[in-house]
Each structure stands twice: as structure tokens, then as C-alpha cells.
Amino acid sequence: MYPPFKFTALNPGQVTGNIHIVNQSDVTVADAATTTGTHDIDVSGYKTLVIEVYGTSTSKTVQFLVSGRSGVYQSIEGFKKLAPSTATFATQTTTDTSTTPECWEFDIEGLKSFRANLSAIANGNCTIKGVNYRDWE
DSSP states (O other), X not given: OOOSSOOOOSSGGGOOSOOOEEEXXXXXXXXXXXXXXXXXXXXXXXXXXXXXXXXXXXXXEEEEEEEOXXXXXXXXXXXXXXXXXXXXXXXXXXXXXXXXXXXEEEEOTTOXXXXXXXXXXXXXXXEEEEEEEEEEO
């Protein structure tokens, strides 16, 4: 893929090095979900997905899965970025009585779809929103 614009140097003899361009796209995986179920987004052509899991529920379990071209979903390990004392790699998040947002990062390069399986939720809702990133050099 190439950037959707043309770059022209004013003084071509003075341009050295690479140009690094980052393109991002906001995504909503689940919006105030109150029942269990799967929530999918297309991640084709992106490199990194960063999501935030939050809401009013007193407890929830969200499993993270991805699929490639085969369409078969498998667990993906993400990195929980916030709260350095609890930063960890995991394939799911389970919260009890906490409404503190969690931030997760996933390497999704070469994959087709990301799925958040909300397998348990109680007394409230769960929202999962984030940003897809792709790089060009």
C-alpha cells in the first residue's frame, strides 16, 4: 500500500533519509454492550491495534481472538499497557467490580479480523474502542 498523496521536494538535492508516515483509523469494537456475544472488526492492512476496555459493569470477561484468511479464530496475546504494576500479556481480561479502563495493544499485521468475545457481563455495560495503525516508510 502507498500513501494517498504525492510528496514533492522543493530542493530535491537536500532531501535525505526516509519519510515515516503513520495512518490511523478509529474503531469501535463494542459500544455499551450489555449482553454476551462476539464483536468483530476488519483489521486488514493494519499493523497495530490499541483498544481501551471500559464501562459500567461490575464484572466482565473479554476474550481476544483474531483470524487470518482462513476465517478460523484463534486467541491472540495482547499487552495490557496501563497501570505499570499490573502490565501483562494475556489473551483475555476479567474484571471484578472495577470500572477502571484497561488499555491493550495487539500486533495484527497480516491478519484479517479481530474479535472481542464478551463471554460474561454483569450489572452494566462494556465498551471497547480504539485505534488501528499502519506505517509507511
